[in-house]
Amino acid sequence: MNIITREARLEDIPQIQVIRNAVKENTLSDPGLVTDRDCELFMFERGKGWVGEAEGQIAGFSIVDLQEKNVWALFVHPDFENKRVGRKLHDIMLDWYFEQTKEHIWLGTSPQTRAETFYRKSGWKEIGVHGKNEIKFEMTYDNWKDRIV
Template identity: 70%
Template sequence: MNEKITGFSIVDLKGNNIWALFVDPDFEKMGIGKKLPDIMLDWYFKQTQENVWLGTSPNTRAEMFYRKTEWNEIGMHGKNEIKFEMTFDNWTNKK
């Protein structure tokens, strides 16, 4: 069998933040980029109801994705990254 990792995500329960969310470019536009965060956030909010945040560079596809999927911009983080947040209430109301 020829298996390949097509995407992955890492969320930190102690820091309440998402460290990574990546999809292999060979598998873009197949719905993985929408499904992966859904699975991750479902798991996260089963563990805690604390807000979760992430940072991403401005003017990127990632920024557009988080805006379209109803993450809230809450400021800046790190080296000029936009900080986005998802609340338990916003997540459960999307479902």
């Protein structure tokens, strides 16, 4: 499967919302908690976003927040799981982030999920707890730069 990654555009937000609400893990208790304006703010004012396209549609997205130095979102539609969409979005996001700053980046994710396994395998280090029992992970510039590709 050919996966194309590109910078997210304003007109991608409706499909980004569909993907965010289609996931089976790390679900939102209330889909209204993340608005289109939130997506716009994080993608264009606070950081940057990317989408992964496969089979002519958006299969996943990632958004990084430079202000809080964290991964705001990385989600793949269930129909496209295990097809390297998440890996490509993760890598392009971190490459860009570390081109902007050498500051550590963090993220939170629910324990005992595929996301937890993905981040551990990607070199993220568990550093504590975030929010309501999420695992807090951190990636340093040196760990990212020195990773085995």
